[in-house]
Amino acid sequence: MKTALITGITGQDGSYLSELLISKGYRVIGIVRRSSSVDSRGRLDHLDPDVRKKIILQYGDMTDASSLVAIIKRFEPSEVYNLAAQSHVKISFDQPIYTSEVTGVGTLNVLEAIRISGLNVRFYQASSSEQFGKVAHTPQNESTPFYPRSPYGVSKVFAHWITVNYREAYGMHNSCGILFNHESPRRGENFVTRKISLGVAKIKEEMDAELRLGNIDSQRDWGFAGDYVEAMWLMLQQEKPDDYVVATGVSHTVRDFCEAAFSHAGMDYKDYVKTDSEYFRPSEVDALRGDAAKAREKLGWKPKTDFKSLVGMMVDSDLAFVRNNFSYKHSGFRLSRR
Numbered sequence: 001m002k003t004a005l006i007t008g009i010t011g012q013d014g015s016y017l018s019e020l021l022i023s024k025g026y027r028v029i030g031i032v033r034r035s036s037s038v039d040s041r042g043r044l045d046h047l048d049p050d051v052r053k054k055i056i057l058q059y060g061d062m063t064d065a066s067s068l069v070a071i072i073k074r075f076e077p078s079e080v081y082n083l084a085a086q087s088h089v090k091i092s093f094d095q096p097i098y099t100s101e102v103t104g105v106g107t108l109n110v111l112e113a114i115r116i117s118g119l120n121v122r123f124y125q126a127s128s129s130e131q132f133g134k135v136a137h138t139p140q141n142e143s144t145p146f147y148p149r150s151p152y153g154v155s156k157v158f159a160h161w162i163t164v165n166y167r168e169a170y171g172m173h174n175s176c177g178i179l180f181n182h183e184s185p186r187r188g189e190n191f192v193t194r195k196i197s198l199g200v201a202k203i204k205e206e207m208d209a210e211l212r213l214g215n216i217d218s219q220r221d222w223g224f225a226g227d228y229v230e231a232m233w234l235m236l237q238q239e240k241p242d243d244y245v246v247a248t249g250v251s252h253t254v255r256d257f258c259e260a261a262f263s264h265a266g267m268d269y270k271d272y273v274k275t276d277s278e279y280f281r282p283s284e285v286d287a288l289r290g291d292a293a294k295a296r297e298k299l300g301w302k303p304k305t306d307f308k309s310l311v312g313m314m315v316d317s318d319l320a321f322v323r324n325n326f327s328y329k330h331s332g333f334r335l336s337r338r
């Protein structure tokens with residue numbers, strides 16, 4: 001049985017990747033950080049109980065290299081998926097140093113833990129289309145230069161290049177997936193797509209009267225997270241490590257997302273969406289659109305979910321969530337030895 005270690009297992013992608021790896025027969029180890037509540041494990045509540053009980057959770061932190069060394073030494077994973085990050089772009093302007101410590105140096109901590117272990121590990125780095133920032137050309141591919149526009153983007157560029165450097169310097173099997181925005185009903189509530197789908201549900205159920213957003217003219221290439229974790233796994237099944245753009249190739253404005261989400265629930269976004277300067281960023285990434293030709297040709301990967309289905313899935317899920325009193329059941333996980 002193969003063992004995979006996932007940092008960021010309690011995040012959106014961590015929950016989908018766990019499901020995928022368990023379905024493929026892996027033993028899955030997940031790193032969770034100490035929190036004063038168990039709420040951060042809410043996304044794992046989406047998993048089937050049979051899947052959940054196969055996942056082993058261990059306390060650790062991206063900023064605590066000793067915890068990473070100990071977990072890798074103990075479980076000897078053959079694949080490590082580095083998904084943990086302070087992943088919110090706007091918040092990275094409020095917490096730039098913390099973001100660089102977790103998202104940037106944290107990646108180096110994981111790479112060092114693997115290198116020191118001497119184990120033969122295949123490593124996946126969660127790189128981001130935010131690295132392209134002020135884009136040099138459209139669509140963006142693996143050759144597009146990086147021009148990050150936020151402390152988050154800069155930290156991801158560091159994490160990306162240190163991953164490439166360890167591949168070249170030490171011959172490690174390291175691959176970077178440069179993923180464009182991917183969303184789902186499990187997306188964090190302060191990312192724009194989920195903020196909109198939840199806002200639509202609350203307005204529909206008369207719990208809210210309006211939805212306040214920032215820049216609704218920015219464009220993103222949005223896909224479904226469930227499709228994108230398959231690309232992560234495929235990268236680590238290749239004989240040679242490499243870097244791949246993962247995207248749909250289609251972009252929409254935030255305004256388009258609002259239009260589709262409100263109309264899915266029988267409403268007109270113009271009646272409810274208000275602009276609020278609170279949500280604008282000091283420097284913005286105006287437009288992203290990816291070219292995933294390399295992933296299609298070398299990995300045989302392509303997205304299965306289009307924009308309209310994604311929006312409908314998120315709105316339907318949030319309508320059910322709101323009607324169910326926003327309830328997350330306790331995950332029932334027990335952390336080993338604690």
Ligand code: NAP
Pocket residue numbers: 007008009010011012013014031032033035040041060061062063082083084085086087088102126127128129178179180181182183188
């Ligand atoms: P997410 O939902 O924000 O999840 C982030 C995960 O990192 C959570 O499990 C979080 O734990 C964990 N984490 C944060 N700080 C940590 C620390 N100091 N030590 C250990 N764990 C820590 O992110 P996502 O959307 O699943 O994205 C997964 C990865 O892909 C991230 O690296 C993100 O930057 C990158 N990415 C995402 C997208 C996208 O569109 N979703 C696109 C490109 C790249 P808690 O639950 O305790 O907070």
Ligand code: G4F
Pocket residue numbers: 087088089090127128129130179180181182190191192193195212213214215216218219220254279280281284285288
């Ligand atoms: O949903 P967002 O916060 O995602 P953003 O900034 O594109 O970052 C996400 O995707 C990256 C991949 O490119 C990941 F690496 C990163 O970790 C994260 O998952 O914002 C999308 C757009 C932005 O242009 C933002 O200015 O929506 C705009 N927006 C408008 N109003 C808003 C809001 N964003 C948020 N979060 N909240 C608003 O009220």
